[in-house]
Amino acid sequence: MAGVGTPGGGQLGAVVDDGGASVRIDVPVDxxxxxxxxxxxVDAARSWGFSEHEELAVVVSELITNAIRHSGEASAVEARLVGPGRVEVAVSDHGPGVPAPVDPYEQRTxxxxxxxxxxxxxSWGVRPSATDGKTVWALLDAGDAEVRSG
Structure with a gap:
């Protein structure tokens, strides 16, 4: 895959679009x-007709940030349309361990x-990689967002 950054930085990888409703980007450790x-x-999801841009932007930011902070390596992020109004975001890295939410009562910044x-x-979860590391994924559903806000 072109554009994978080095641990010291690098360039954002080229968007790899399969011509359908899927896109993958390599993100350097920066x-x-x-x-x-x-x-x-977000632009790709918008082109597929996905309406929950703000939620998608926050989820993508959190997953990429976690991958970079905890693995210390470049990561790959993929988004794909999995149904009407449903987008799955997946961030893969080679870091060890399985991420888990912290206790909300801990006083941490x-x-x-x-x-x-x-x-x-x-929904969201973690899939182990076939070689090493893992993929953390999240499914966003535009209909689900409407229920939460209504």
Whole structure:
């Protein structure tokens, strides 16, 4: 895959679009690229007719940030339309361990990202990689967002 960054930084990878409702981007270990990666994924989802742009932007930001902070390596982020009004976001990295939400009563300034993902996504989880690392995914459902806000 072209564009994978090095641990010291690098360039945001090229958008790999399969011509349908799926896009993948390699994100280097540099949070400076987070906004551009998020915007590319949101723009792709918008082109598929997905309406919950704000929720998608927050979930993408949280998942990429977690991957970079905890793995210390480049990560790959993929978004795909899985049904009408339903987008799955998946961020893969080679870091060890399985992420889990922190206790909401702990007085910490960091570590609450998965609680945010849990609140915004219809569902989320972790898939182990076939080689090493894992993929953290979240399913966003535009209909589910309407129920939460209504």
């Amino acid at each position: 949070l400076a690229h987070l906004g551009e990666a998020r915007n590319r994924l 960091r570590g609450h990202g998965l609680r945010i993902v849990d609140a915004l996504a219809a």
